[in-house]
Amino acid sequence: MKVIESVLNILWLIFCGIWMAIAYAVAGIICFILIITIPFGIASFRIAGYVLWPFGRTTVVREDAGAASCVGNVIWLVFAGWWLALAHVATSIPLFLSIIGIPFGWANLKMIPISLMPLGREIVSTDQRFAGW
Template sequence: MRVVLNVVWLVLAGFWLFVAYMIAAILAFIFIITIPFGVAAVRIGIYSLWPFGRTVIPQPDKGAGSTIGNVIWFLLGGWWLALAHLVTGILLCLTIIGIPLGIANFKLINVCLRPFGRRIVSVAEAQRIGAQGVIVPAAPPKALPKAT
């Protein structure tokens, strides 16, 4: 099912969002001081190209540097990339088949606005490490000891 969703996503929204992120990355790479923003744009662009089956988890060890980076990112280009996700999500929600894709687009807005201090991993890896926001299957209940 993930492959089908990813292929439909790629055709309807993923390619164009990827192009937008690559434009942002190229602009960030032109100015030497903004190279970390270009790296973040490439990382999110690849994620927006094929998003199903992967998730974003927080990195709790990141501190004030990632917060400052997120503020600068928002001011430089995060807001217009978020606007692209918003418009694409609304357009996708106008069709019945596009509703799940539109919802996925709305979820990508959070990643788009705050890329620093987060890591993109597979859903299986996120479940394995027990990341916040990811549903981890519960362990089977242990048998209670018998009363004697």
Template sequence: MKAILNVIWLLLCGLWLAIGYVLAGIVCCILIITIPFGIASFRMASYALWPFGRTVVRKPNAGAMSMIGNVIWIVLAGWWLAIGHIAAGIAMCITIIGIPLGIASFKMVPISLLPLGAQIVSTDAPITAGYAAPQTY
């Protein structure tokens, strides 16, 4: 079921949202000081492409620099990306079939606003003390 939802998501809005994250990441990587934002944006782009079966876990020891970085991120790019998720979620919720996709889009709003200090993990991975266990394939 996750694979079917991911394919539908990718075709309807995942590709466009991921392009937005990649563009934000490229802009952030052009400036040397904002490279951490660019790396976080590229992580979120992969999450926006294939969200079902993955979740976001906040790191409990993220620290003050993460908080300061998140405030800067909200001002520079976070609110644009959050608006994109909200618009996509509203558009998806218009149809009954799209409601799960709209809910997934709304769940991405917090990570689009506060990406630093968060980790994207598989829902199948056991979570211990706020961190995901490493995946073994």
């Protein structure tokens, strides 16, 4: 299964992963320049790593996320989240136009929720997804 995930990740990286990671990195750099938004920059760089190599990993809600994450997500949504969500939609459209790109288009659309509200979520291996149960 790890071989399949690696092949999917390499194809993903070529077709859209690098471009989306650059978008998240630019958002992170802007957040670091503004100083007060450094926590958003950290989240943006974390998501950039996830977008580069997504297969075999998933996101889960952190149990210790509270009201600050909720408020932060609203701020993120207004200033950066919707731009990144639009970028996911824009990169998924050409992927849907080819037969081989359809699974990658769906994977791209599945990343929209974390692009809209990244705070209070954690990126984990799919092997660890239900480890707490």
